[in-house]
Amino acid sequence: MKKNENMKNRINKLFNNKKENILSVYFTAGFPNLNDTVEIIQQLEKNGVDLVEIGIPFSDPTADGPIIQKSSEAALINGMSLNLLFEQLKTIRESVNIPLILMGYFNPVFQFGVERFCQKCAEVGIDGAILPDLPLHEFDNEYKSFFKEYNLHNILLITPQTSESRINQIDAASEGFIYMVSSSSTTGTGKKVEDFQQDYFERIKQMNMKNPRLIGFGISDNATFKNACKYAEGAIIGSAFVKSLSANPNLKESIAQFVKNIQKNT
Amino acid sequence: MKYQVDENGYYGEFGGAWIPEMMYTNIDELKRRYLEIMESAEFKNEFDLLLKDYVGRPSPLYFAKRLSEHYNTNIFLKREDLNHTGSHKLNNTIGQILLAQKLGKTRIIAETGAGQHGVATATVCALKGIKCVVYMGALDVSRQAPNVKKMKMLGAKVIPVHSGNKTLKDATNEAMRDWINNPVDTHYIIGSVVGPHPYPDMVARFQSVISAEMKSQLLAQTGFELPTRIIACVGGGSNAAGAFYHFLNDEQVELIGVEAAGKGVDTNETAATLTVGTIGVLHASKTMLMQNSDGQITEPYSISAGLDYPGIGPMHANLHKTGRAKFLAATDEEVLQAALFLTQKEGIIPALESAHALAGLEKIRMQPEDVNVINLSGSGNKDMETYLDYFGY
Numbered sequence: 001m002k003k004n005e006n007m008k009n010r011i012n013k014l015f016n017n018k019k020e021n022i023l024s025v026y027f028t029a030g031f032p033n034l035n036d037t038v039e040i041i042q043q044l045e046k047n048g049v050d051l052v053e054i055g056i057p058f059s060d061p062t063a064d065g066p067i068i069q070k071s072s073e074a075a076l077i078n079g080m081s082l083n084l085l086f087e088q089l090k091t092i093r094e095s096v097n098i099p100l101i102l103m104g105y106f107n108p109v110f111q112f113g114v115e116r117f118c119q120k121c122a123e124v125g126i127d128g129a130i131l132p133d134l135p136l137h138e139f140d141n142e143y144k145s146f147f148k149e150y151n152l153h154n155i156l157l158i159t160p161q162t163s164e165s166r167i168n169q170i171d172a173a174s175e176g177f178i179y180m181v182s183s184s185s186t187t188g189t190g191k192k193v194e195d196f197q198q199d200y201f202e203r204i205k206q207m208n209m210k211n212p213r214l215i216g217f218g219i220s221d222n223a224t225f226k227n228a229c230k231y232a233e234g235a236i237i238g239s240a241f242v243k244s245l246s247a248n249p250n251l252k253e254s255i256a257q258f259v260k261n262i263q264k265n266t
Numbered sequence: 267m268k269y270q271v272d273e274n275g276y277y278g279e280f281g282g283a284w285i286p287e288m289m290y291t292n293i294d295e296l297k298r299r300y301l302e303i304m305e306s307a308e309f310k311n312e313f314d315l316l317l318k319d320y321v322g323r324p325s326p327l328y329f330a331k332r333l334s335e336h337y338n339t340n341i342f343l344k345r346e347d348l349n350h351t352g353s354h355k356l357n358n359t360i361g362q363i364l365l366a367q368k369l370g371k372t373r374i375i376a377e378t379g380a381g382q383h384g385v386a387t388a389t390v391c392a393l394k395g396i397k398c399v400v401y402m403g404a405l406d407v408s409r410q411a412p413n414v415k416k417m418k419m420l421g422a423k424v425i426p427v428h429s430g431n432k433t434l435k436d437a438t439n440e441a442m443r444d445w446i447n448n449p450v451d452t453h454y455i456i457g458s459v460v461g462p463h464p465y466p467d468m469v470a471r472f473q474s475v476i477s478a479e480m481k482s483q484l485l486a487q488t489g490f491e492l493p494t495r496i497i498a499c500v501g502g503g504s505n506a507a508g509a510f511y512h513f514l515n516d517e518q519v520e521l522i523g524v525e526a527a528g529k530g531v532d533t534n535e536t537a538a539t540l541t542v543g544t545i546g547v548l549h550a551s552k553t554m555l556m557q558n559s560d561g562q563i564t565e566p567y568s569i570s571a572g573l574d575y576p577g578i579g580p581m582h583a584n585l586h587k588t589g590r591a592k593f594l595a596a597t598d599e600e601v602l603q604a605a606l607f608l609t610q611k612e613g614i615i616p617a618l619e620s621a622h623a624l625a626g627l628e629k630i631r632m633q634p635e636d637v638n639v640i641n642l643s644g645s646g647n648k649d650m651e652t653y654l655d656y657f658g659y
């Protein structure tokens with residue numbers, strides 16, 4: 001029964017079919033322009049990205065570095081809101097097949113209504129949510145049933161500081177994949193391969209968790225992507241992509257070039 | 267225990283620890299260890315000794331005769347302005363620096379609005395020889411310049427924050443980011459009863475010395491066991507939490523918090539969270555917030571940098587909800603007049619924050635036999651420029 005349900009979720013399908021070099025890309029909805037959302041997703045899929053994380057902008061993104069702070073601020077000034085985002089995504093499943101995840105801070109979701117949020121996600125075809133400041137115990141206590149009902153995966157994070165017992169707890173509670181934060185940092189630190197703690201990557205790899213993993217935070221280019229893919233099923237790129245969008249306003253061009261660069265020789 | 271934190275970190279429906287996983291290990295360690303450390307004899311001895319010989323406690327409970335005559339009642343001022351560094355903030359930073367040492371931390375970070383908490387943090391870091399970084403909104407850096415210089419002289423690094431409204435909320439965001447980036451060696455000294463559990467409870471406990479002293483001083487000086495009411499200003503709510511703490515279960519004692527109305531609670535230049543706010547999650551706590559219907563935090567405004575915050579501690583959100591405490595709001599204008607009035611009636615220049623509590627006197631019906639205690643949370647030294655500009659001396 002459970003297995004069947006999971007099979008319906010595009011995230012599980014992806015990880016069942018592909019075991020390596022999975023590329024997930026994050027962008028902030030409403031940036032650079034308010035109505036770029038659908039085109040960005042379409043272009044990412046067209047260029048071979050496996051999974052997209054759509055950022056819900058928040059006024060106080062405490063886990064983010066300057067690039068995502070700025071894109072969030074700009075998106076809010078442009079007029080982005082969760083209501084509008086769902087409106088923009090209404091027909092996304094007519095043109096896009098890859099799994100889609102909403103990522104953001106808890107308060108906008110809380111004001112929208114958590115149950116209503118889950119219901120809307122199911123309606124437009126969102127497969128998962130990453131809400132970093134919704135901790136596991138609060139999720140379990142209050143919201144798990146809504147996520148289950150609408151077959152929405154709540155993606156949880158682990159960090160280099162997370163203890164082994166807590167990792168096991170998170171692994172048991174996770175569906176879809178585990179978001180492995182590459183280092184103790186906010187987003188967008190722009191690290192080089194040698195800056196990453198390979199021993200942490202190795203330690204987690206050896207744990208043989210039940211869930212697949214994607215490594216994120218600080219993955220910014222071909223070298224860091226390839227390195228991360230040695231230790232996990234794939235990796236997540238956020239700030240570097242957001243930055244590339246601000247550099248070249250031609251979405252088609254900049255997205256094609258960005259993705260090609262990341263994936264070369266993989 | 268009705269108004270105290272429960273074992274899950276909640277005051278009624280408010281509180282909790284809405285932290286990203288990156289902060290989990292530090293918050294979990296604090297949560298597991300703060301009570302055991304604070305209740306150890308070694309910690310208590312060191313804390314009490316520093317409060318006495320370094321902070322200068324107990325702070326006097328002063329019967330304000332001319333102020334009492336004016337209002338035809340009895341008014342006492344709890345003189346937190348006479349503490350070393352000029353406010354109640356040092357009670358908390360002394361406690362937290364000792365705790366940080368017990369946890370083996372070697373670097374301290376803090377946020378500050380008015381600069382009082384920043385100065386209090388820089389002070390204890392100098393006292394203990396620990397590295398100190400203070401985040402301060404760029405607007406506050408310019409409007410509280412003397413405190414910035416003090417922090418620097420004390421050896422702290424002051425980092426101006428340019429995001430958002432460039433005030434206390436933004437400084438708090440940046441301090442949280444710093445902690446995420448430095449999870450091993452760093453302790454974050456939060457300056458009020460805000461943030462994730464166990465901070466609200468921990469800071470309230472460190473500040474509770476205020477009401478413990480009030481109780482014994484009142485008895486010794488007047489023979490009364492309990493005051494009629496206690497009045498305190500509320501930003502995040504730490505001085506109010508400290509002043510209310512030991513009276514929370516004495517339900518006959520009226521507890522009154524005064525928030526910053528700014529230019530008025532019906533304008534959008536206000537910081538009166540309980541009057542205009544709704545429930546939400548900010549800075550890892552579920553509490554009352556100033557926000558729009560999309561859940562974006564709205565920018566607060568107050569003439570007083572220390573009250574210029576869009577949230578409030580979960581303890582106060584619950585005291586408000588349950589009706590155990592009443593919350594009023596005073597405008598900039600009312601506050602400036604109240605500050606001048608105290609200055610000329612009693613020869614005490616209050617902090618702008620504390621003057622909100624004094625402005626509360628105009629809004630409360632008091633009987634001649636009432637015993638009113640005002641928590642005078644800080645001195646007006648840091649606000650002289652504002653006062654001089656406004657009154658034109």
Ligand SMILES: Cc1ncc(COP(=O)(O)O)c(C=O)c1O
Nearest residue numbers: 382458501502503504505572644
């Ligand atoms: C003198 C004084 N009183 C009150 C406050 C407000 O903080 P809280 O509400 O936590 O007491 C501040 C903050 O800077 C302050 O400096």
